[in-house]
Amino acid sequence: MIIRSWRAIAPTQQVVDDYAAHLERSTFKEMAELPGFISASLSKKLLVDNYELLVMSVWESMDAVKQFSRGTLEDAVVKPQTQKVLESYDPKVEYFEVLVGPGAN
Numbered sequence: 001m002i003i004r005s006w007r008a009i010a011p012t013q014q015v016v017d018d019y020a021a022h023l024e025r026s027t028f029k030e031m032a033e034l035p036g037f038i039s040a041s042l043s044k045k046l047l048v049d050n051y052e053l054l055v056m057s058v059w060e061s062m063d064a065v066k067q068f069s070r071g072t073l074e075d076a077v078v079k080p081q082t083q084k085v086l087e088s089y090d091p092k093v094e095y096f097e098v099l100v101g102p103g104a105n
Helices: 013-032 062-069 080-085
Strands: 002-010 037-046 051-059 094-097
Touching: 002 013, 002 062, 013 037, 013 051, 013 080, 051 062
Parallel strands: none
Antiparallel strands: 002 051, 002 094, 037 051
């Protein structure tokens, strides 16, 4: 299994809420339709005056990830409307191979 992670900074709780709704309404649904998709989540951490966001998705293999990333494995997939509301975001994603845990091979 592969974990794909990405981080961003949201300036307000309203942006966090709106982004969460967007993920549930579209991105996570799109992912769920792809072969090899296992799960996805959005987490937040309160910083001094904004929020750090962590988006994680779990996939059966790197081949499965390629379908979502549209062939560009290192680049984050951040829609233009999302880019406008985030304070900042990582342009690159990270990958981790799951070694031990439920579903790990």
